Amino acid sequence: MSDNRNWLRLPGEDFPRDWYGTAGMESDIGVGGRFIEEVVGLDKDQWSVLAITLLPATRRSDEDGVLVYALRKSDIPQTEGVHPNDALKAFAREHGGVPVTKFRVSAIDIRDVLHEAKTAIIQLRPSGIRGVELHITGESETSPFG
Numbered sequence: 001m002s003d004n005r006n007w008l009r010l011p012g013e014d015f016p017r018d019w020y021g022t023a024g025m026e027s028d029i030g031v032g033g034r035f036i037e038e039v040v041g042l043d044k045d046q047w048s049v050l051a052i053t054l055l056p057a058t059r060r061s062d063e064d065g066v067l068v069y070a071l072r073k074s075d076i077p078q079t080e081g082v083h084p085n086d087a088l089k090a091f092a093r094e095h096g097g098v099p100v101t102k103f104r105v106s107a108i109d110i111r112d113v114l115h116e117a118k119t120a121i122i123q124l125r126p127s128g129i130r131g132v133e134l135h136i137t138g139e140s141e142t143s144p145f146g
Contacts, residue, residue, distance in 0.1 A: 005097065008051055008069055021124035023054075025117040031108055033116075040068050040103050048073055048084075050100055054110045064110040069100040 029036045029052060036052065037044045047070045055065035076091045076098070078084065092098050114120050125134075 003096070007097065008100065008102075018127060019124040020127050020130060021122060023120070023122040025114070025121075026119045027117045029113060030116045031112045036068060036113075037070070039108070040070070040105055042070055042103075046073055047071065050098065052113075054113060056110055064108065066105040066108045066110065066113065068103040068105055070103065071098060071100050075099055 029049070031039045035044060036049050037047055040049075042049075049068055049070045051069035053065075053067040053069075055061070055067070057064050071088070073084075076084075076088055078087055088098060
């Protein structure tokens with residue numbers, strides 16, 4: 001993008017990394033039986049969460065981090081009979097993106113977020129082979145503990 005907006009990038013797009021990836025979850029995202037909007041303190045009638053970044057504790061950080069990117073619903077014009085997702089996509093095409101507010105959520109263990117999901121998957125690949133399709137030709141089970 002050539003303008004001065006602060007864009008939310010997928011991991012690996014904002015700076016070089018050894019590994020890049022994607023993730024998927026099945027279920028509404030929440031913590032302790034509460035929707036993520038409630039955890040952040042947002043009214044679900046006024047806000048819609050469009051992205052979440054989970055930052056697990058690592059050697060550099062001893063605390064998990066959660067970033068929530070939410071759209072104020074009033075920022076996107078709605079038309080009677082048009083699904084909100086279709087209105088959002090049309091707005092993004094016309095304006096080059098969708099405006100979101102980033103919320104840093106403290107005191108959340110990302111395992112609590114993942115625990116709410118029916119299923120969750122995180123896949124990482126070496127950044128040097130971005131875009132290469134992988135064809136599984138064999139399968140094996142192994143354990144690092146012998």
